[in-house]
Structures are given as structure tokens and as C-alpha cells.
Amino acid sequence: MKPAAFEYHAPATAGEAVELLAEWGDEAKAIAGGQSLMPMMLLRLTVFDHLVDLRRLHELRGIRQREQAVWIGAGTTHSAVGRSDLIRQSAPLLARATPLIGHAQIRNRGTLGGSIAHADAAAEYPAVALTLDAEFELLSPRGTRTVAAADFFTGMWATALEPDELLTGITVPEWHGRRGFAIEEFARRSGDFAMAGATVAVGLDADSRIDRCAIGLFGLGPGPERAHHIEREVLGSHVREVSAEEVGRAATARLTSVPADLHGSANYRKRLGAVLVARAWQRAVEEATDD
Structure with a gap:
């Protein structure tokens, strides 16, 4: 199978990415690892005229300690999440969910943000984020906003993301004691x-x-x-x-x-x-x- 024709964009910054999403609206889709989106496009289950590739956006990657929480960039791969000592210490449920995701090849390319934004009902990361009361950072040309996991997932493959918004990071509160x-x-x-x-x-x-x-x-x-x-x-x-x-x-x-x-x-x-x-x-x- 082949996907329908689309125009490819490779922005260098997150700001450029959301400008492209704003320009093309519902006709555009952000793609990170592509492990969920590409199979759907190959089967023509979904069609987009524009793909905005996020792989060059190093600002969306990384795992950092924040006050009483851990921040994970949306572009961080599953494998990187699974290898992180900080994740194992501060968000162990996230670390334990990672080996259950697909196969090694999928975990090497798939991203935490991609899984959450795709919002598959059977996916592990969205459920873990909801369980741990995670918060999601969303960027658009209008600025940034934070949405709680409880308000983010709105239905089957549906989220609170607006067409011109990009998920940039996830903050997971620590549990102590x-x-x-x-x-x-x-x-x-x-x-x-x-x-x-x-x-x-x-x-x-x-x-x-x-x-x-x-x-x-x-x-x-x-x-x-x-x-x-x-x-x-x-x-x-x-x-x-x-x-x-x-x-x-x-x-x-x-x-x-x-x-x-x-x-x-x-x-x-x-x-x-x-x-x-x-x-x-x-x-x-x-x-x-x-x-």
C-alpha cells in the first residue's frame, strides 16, 4: 500500500512547526517517529495533504528533573524513556510500561509525545499519564498552555490539541514515601x-x-x-x-x-x-x- 500524496515539511524549530500547522490547519499533521501515523496513512485510513516532520527539533527531546516532578520532551523516544535512571526513580510506572510497547524497532523510533497525541485507547503511555496525573505542555502561535491529562483525552483517537498546537513536553509528578x-x-x-x-x-x-x-x-x-x-x-x-x-x-x-x-x-x-x-x-x- 502507498499513502496518498502529501507535501513534506521539515521545520528547524518548534515555532516553525506550529506556524506550519496554523497555516494548513486540518490539512496538516505533525509526525514524529511515525510508528502509529504511517501505518494508518499506508492503509489510507487517514489522509493529510501536509506532513510536518518533528525529527529535527532537538528542543523536544530530553529528560530533566523539575521541582517534585520529571519533565520529558515529547520527542523523546520510548527507548530513551526506558533507559533513563531518572524515569525509573521518579516515574517508575512509565519505565515499566515501556517494554510492553510494540517491538524494539518501534521503541527505537516511536516517541512519548507521539503516543500520547495519537491517543490510541489500547496504548500504554496515555493510561500511565492519566494514572500519574501528568500535565502536557502545548505550543501554538498564540503561546503555550498546560493541559492536565484528565482533560486532554477526549475520545477515540481524540485529544484537546487544537489543529495549530504541538505537544512539546510532559511533566509527571513524583510520588514520595x-x-x-x-x-x-x-x-x-x-x-x-x-x-x-x-x-x-x-x-x-x-x-x-x-x-x-x-x-x-x-x-x-x-x-x-x-x-x-x-x-x-x-x-x-x-x-x-x-x-x-x-x-x-x-x-x-x-x-x-x-x-x-x-x-x-x-x-x-x-x-x-x-x-x-x-x-x-x-x-x-x-x-x-x-x-
């Missing part, structure tokens, strides 16, 4: 998108009561989701009084838009999601209580 993180997913084959997945972060106080938690779901709806209702319910509980299986069932009980296809019914995926949440919860709790 007794904490545990885990990600679980199920895919038919290694490297495939997950049929269902769960991300869990748990924080405990000195008495082993849950003082913070976050439960994310992916592959179980039109976009990544948070199980806020069960998060609120378990807050303040002693960690030993909380059943992982009950957390899993509650986290998926209110899902109403679970996809179905030849690989599995919506009911199957929902039950699978409950099991994955329970496993991730158990692993996160074990890490948080490991003294």
Missing part, C-alpha cells in the same frame, strides 16, 4: 496492542493506610480511563483490609463502552480487565509494603 506501582496487560501476541490493561499506583502512610491511589484502564473504552469511584472508596483503609479482587471488580463495574471484536466480546474484556486490575493492585501493594 511508601509507594508502589504496577502495570498489567493482556495481548494476543507479544508486541500487539493490549486487549485490556490496567495501571495502579498506591501510596501508604506510616500506619499502612492508603493515603493515595490511582487506577487506570486501557483497551476497555474509547480512551484511557480512571476508576475514580473505587479510588475514593479505598482511601483511608488499611491496605490489608482491601481485597485486590474486589478492587478489580469495582474498577470495571461501571464501564459502558467496552469494545468487542472477533478476538473477544465486551463481557470477556470486562472480566479480563477486572483480573488485570486485581493483579496490578496486588503487585503495587506488595511494592509499597516492602520494607
Whole structure:
């Protein structure tokens, strides 16, 4: 297959890139690693008259410590995220999600910002960003703005990005104290998108009561989701009084838009999601209580 004809642009700065996006509007699309966009264009599932290549924009790459958070440039590759000692220390859930993404070749070219901006419902990074309350820096000819992950994902392959905006960086807050993180997913084959997945972060106080938690779901709806209702319910509980299986069932009980296809019914995926949440919860709790 070949993509439809398009005009190629290679700006030298992020400012030039957003000017091009503003000039061409919906007819233009930014491309970073191209690991998600190019297959869709090759299959003619999407068509753009202009591609704005971000590979020359070194300002969009890098991983840096910020006050109580870590900043990651949107152009940073998956592989660079996975290799970073700072990510492993400050945002371990992000580091643990990285090996689950596609294959080594995809991780070497795909970028963190590309995955988040593409907003595939079954992708790991959007769910991790939502779980960790990340914030996204967006640049346009009008200036910059910051959008919380909770407000960024708006539907299937849909985000709060305006046509002339570019995702330039992601800020992930650190979790301090007794904490545990885990990600679980199920895919038919290694490297495939997950049929269902769960991300869990748990924080405990000195008495082993849950003082913070976050439960994310992916592959179980039109976009990544948070199980806020069960998060609120378990807050303040002693960690030993909380059943992982009950957390899993509650986290998926209110899902109403679970996809179905030849690989599995919506009911199957929902039950699978409950099991994955329970496993991730158990692993996160074990890490948080490991003294």
C-alpha cells in the first residue's frame, strides 16, 4: 500500500512547526517517529495533504528533573524513556510500561509525545499519564498552555490539541514515601496492542493506610480511563483490609463502552480487565509494603 500524496515539511524549530500547522490547519499533521501515523496513512485510513516532520527539533527531546516532578520532551523516544535512571526513580510506572510497547524497532523510533497525541485507547503511555496525573505542555502561535491529562483525552483517537498546537513536553509528578506501582496487560501476541490493561499506583502512610491511589484502564473504552469511584472508596483503609479482587471488580463495574471484536466480546474484556486490575493492585501493594 502507498499513502496518498502529501507535501513534506521539515521545520528547524518548534515555532516553525506550529506556524506550519496554523497555516494548513486540518490539512496538516505533525509526525514524529511515525510508528502509529504511517501505518494508518499506508492503509489510507487517514489522509493529510501536509506532513510536518518533528525529527529535527532537538528542543523536544530530553529528560530533566523539575521541582517534585520529571519533565520529558515529547520527542523523546520510548527507548530513551526506558533507559533513563531518572524515569525509573521518579516515574517508575512509565519505565515499566515501556517494554510492553510494540517491538524494539518501534521503541527505537516511536516517541512519548507521539503516543500520547495519537491517543490510541489500547496504548500504554496515555493510561500511565492519566494514572500519574501528568500535565502536557502545548505550543501554538498564540503561546503555550498546560493541559492536565484528565482533560486532554477526549475520545477515540481524540485529544484537546487544537489543529495549530504541538505537544512539546510532559511533566509527571513524583510520588514520595511508601509507594508502589504496577502495570498489567493482556495481548494476543507479544508486541500487539493490549486487549485490556490496567495501571495502579498506591501510596501508604506510616500506619499502612492508603493515603493515595490511582487506577487506570486501557483497551476497555474509547480512551484511557480512571476508576475514580473505587479510588475514593479505598482511601483511608488499611491496605490489608482491601481485597485486590474486589478492587478489580469495582474498577470495571461501571464501564459502558467496552469494545468487542472477533478476538473477544465486551463481557470477556470486562472480566479480563477486572483480573488485570486485581493483579496490578496486588503487585503495587506488595511494592509499597516492602520494607
